[in-house]
Amino acid sequence: xxxxxxxxxxxxxxxxxxxxxxxxxxxxxxxxxxxxxxxxxxxxxxxxxxxxxxxxxxxxxxxxxxxxxxxxxxxxxxxxxxxxxxxxxxxxxxxxxxxxxxxxxxxxxxxxxxxxxxxxxxxxxxxxxxxxxxxxxxxxxxxxxxxxxxxxxxxxxxxxxxxxxxxxxxxxxxxxxxxxxxxxxxxxxx
Numbered sequence: 001x002x003x004x005x006x007x008x009x010x011x012x013x014x015x016x017x018x019x020x021x022x023x024x025x026x027x028x029x030x031x032x033x034x035x036x037x038x039x040x041x042x043x044x045x046x047x048x049x050x051x052x053x054x055x056x057x058x059x060x061x062x063x064x065x066x067x068x069x070x071x072x073x074x075x076x077x078x079x080x081x082x083x084x085x086x087x088x089x090x091x092x093x094x095x096x097x098x099x100x101x102x103x104x105x106x107x108x109x110x111x112x113x114x115x116x117x118x119x120x121x122x123x124x125x126x127x128x129x130x131x132x133x134x135x136x137x138x139x140x141x142x143x144x145x146x147x148x149x150x151x152x153x154x155x156x157x158x159x160x161x162x163x164x165x166x167x168x169x170x171x172x173x174x175x176x177x178x179x180x181x182x183x184x185x186x187x188x189x190x
Contacts, residue, residue: 001075006143014080014143015040018068023047025064025086027057038066038136039105045082045136046102055132058086066136080143082136089133102133 006014018040024033034054038045045066049055058064066082089095089102 001146002149003146011080011141011143022067025057049132062086075148077146082141084136084138099133
């Protein structure tokens with residue numbers, strides 16, 4: 001497998017194709033990662049939630065990290081990591097257009113609202129029913145892509161190559177037993 005660093009344009013394209021992500025936030029030195037639906041409009045990632053741990057934590061510390069991936073096989077995958085900042089889009093006249101934009105984007109994907117609504121069933125607070133739209137400002141991002149190399153799909157290496165690899169791995173995994181076998185072979189033992 002060959003792993004290469006993606007260009008900024010490739011990262012943007014991958015974000016545009018994705019709608020499922022992992023959102024990481026932190027509070028008091030403790031990280032918290034949760035799966036979320038996010039939609040990219042070319043500038044921001046938009047999301048929807050109800051009040052809960054992730055919203056409380058992002059309100060306390062708006063620095064977040066988002067990871068999206070697309071795994072087609074063990075040797076064909078894409079992963080993009082975004083470092084950014086949380087911004088809540090309150091239900092106020094000045095945020096109405098942005099909230100409508102977020103809603104229109106999210107609505108294009110089935111079940112975009114489900115994680116937030118399912119989480120509400122497990123809470124007692126009346127505030128937990130309030131819909132919260134938010135966006136993530138992209139400060140920087142990186143991406144990597146795995147693809148098969150030219151030797152993948154070829155016949156297995158010859159037996160002597162497999163034996164060489166086995167001996168190298170054996171030395172790494174069991175260094176003391178390798179030393180004893182080498183000494184024993186030098187003295188004709190075993």
